[in-house]
Each structure stands twice: as structure tokens, then as C-alpha cells.
Amino acid sequence: MSDLICIGAVAGAFGVRGEVRLKSFCANPEDIATYGPLSSEDGSQSYTVSLTSVVKNGFAARLGGVETxxxxxxxxxxxxxxPRDRLPSLPDDEYYHADxxxxxxxxxxxxxxxxxxxxxNHGAADLLELHGPGMKNTVLLPFTLAAVPTVDLEQGRIIADPPEGLF
Structure with a gap:
């Protein structure tokens, strides 16, 4: 399991004073500002986050060190x-995508x-995109209790009961 969890992304500049348009991947979107400082995936850059307003599909925010x-x-x-240790622990039936x-x-x-x-996730529910031997294209498996009854993170496997005709 990764020590870093992706919780947001910069969608571009917002205005002319150095603010960014920020997409939050948190269950409570505004919580993104409470887990900081946030870093790039390789850890080479680190930013404090201050939300300034709600905008379409996210927030306007100030990132530390971004002025223009x-x-x-x-x-x-x-x-x-x-870092995973700054994030809340999840109930037994919820998982971070990274896991x-x-x-x-x-x-x-x-x-x-x-x-x-x-x-x-295209709006209705999460889908697991699967690839593997013998597959020409990837397959989208619904991530529901009916189609995925078991997720065993310790063993590194998922047991699936896919809908008829999916494979």
C-alpha cells in the first residue's frame, strides 16, 4: 500500500493573482485543506492549501509559494x-483507490x-478497469457488493462474481 494518497488535482489558474482551480477527491471536498501540506507524487514539491471560494467543479485556492x-x-x-497517516481511517467496506x-x-x-x-467513476458508481492475459481490451467491472464480494488487501487480491457475459 502506498504511503501517499492522491486527494486532489490542480485544474489550472483561477484569476490573475496566483490562485488555482482545485479539484478535490475527498469524501467531504472541503477537507482537502485540512490534510496539508500536500505534495507532488514524487515529493519534490510541497504546498499549503487555503480554499478561497467554491467554483464550478471544485474550489478556488491559494497554494503556498504560488504568487502569479x-x-x-x-x-x-x-x-x-x-500522507496516509494524515487521512481518516476507513470503514471495513471502503477503500482508497490507490489500494x-x-x-x-x-x-x-x-x-x-x-x-x-x-x-x-462516471457518475453512477465506481468501476474497476481490469487488464490481463488474453484480454484484447480492458474490462470495466462494477465495484458493487454483488460483483465484488471480497477485497483482501492483505493477500493482494479481489474475488469477483462478474455479471453474466462480462468476460
Whole structure:
């Protein structure tokens, strides 16, 4: 399991005074400001976060050390990470996406179906994007209790009962 969890991303500059448009991936979006300072994935950059207002699809925010629109523009696409120990512990049936990526997925008979490439959400529910041997394309498995009855982080595997015809 990764020590850093992605909790937000910079969507670009907001205004001309160095503010950024910030997308939060937190369950309570405004909590992104409480887990700081946040860092880049490699840890080479670190930023304090101060939310200034709510904007469409996120927040306007000030990042420590970012003073100009040009500096804010240069950060577009930057994913922001917090150390796992600063984040709340999750209930037994909830997982950080970072913990699911890379897990092997087996069917209820023990046959390897593939490996989790990413976790996606297009509005309705989370989907596990699987790839693996014998697959021409990735497969999107609904991340529901019916389709994924078991997630075993200690063993590094997921047991799935995929809908008929998915594989």
C-alpha cells in the first residue's frame, strides 16, 4: 500500500493573482485543506492549501509559494498527495483507490481474471478497469457488493462474481 494518497488535482489558474482551480477527491471536498501540506507524487514539491471560494467543479485556492497566474498555469494537471497517516481511517467496506490498483482479480472459482489498472467513476458508481492475459481490451467491472464480494488487501487480491457475459 502506498504511503501517499492522491486527494486532489490542480485544474489550472483561477484569476490573475496566483490562485488555482482545485479539484478535490475527498469524501467531504472541503477537507482537502485540512490534510496539508500536500505534495507532488514524487515529493519534490510541497504546498499549503487555503480554499478561497467554491467554483464550478471544485474550489478556488491559494497554494503556498504560488504568487502569479503564470506559476498557477504551470501547475495545471498537478496531482496533490497527502500522507496516509494524515487521512481518516476507513470503514471495513471502503477503500482508497490507490489500494485497489494493481490487485489481482479472481473469479469465485479461483481463475485469474486480470489485474486492476484503474478505478473509474462516471457518475453512477465506481468501476474497476481490469487488464490481463488474453484480454484484447480492458474490462470495466462494477465495484458493487454483488460483483465484488471480497477485497483482501492483505493477500493482494479481489474475488469477483462478474455479471453474466462480462468476460
Amino acid at each position: 497566474k503564470e506559476q498557477a498555469d504551470a501547475l495545471k494537471g498537478l496531482r496533490l498527495f497527502a 485497489l490498483i494493481g490487485l489481482d482479480v479472481y473469479d469465485t472459482g479461483g481463475t485469474l481474471l486480470g489485474q486492476v489498472k484503474s478505478v473509474q
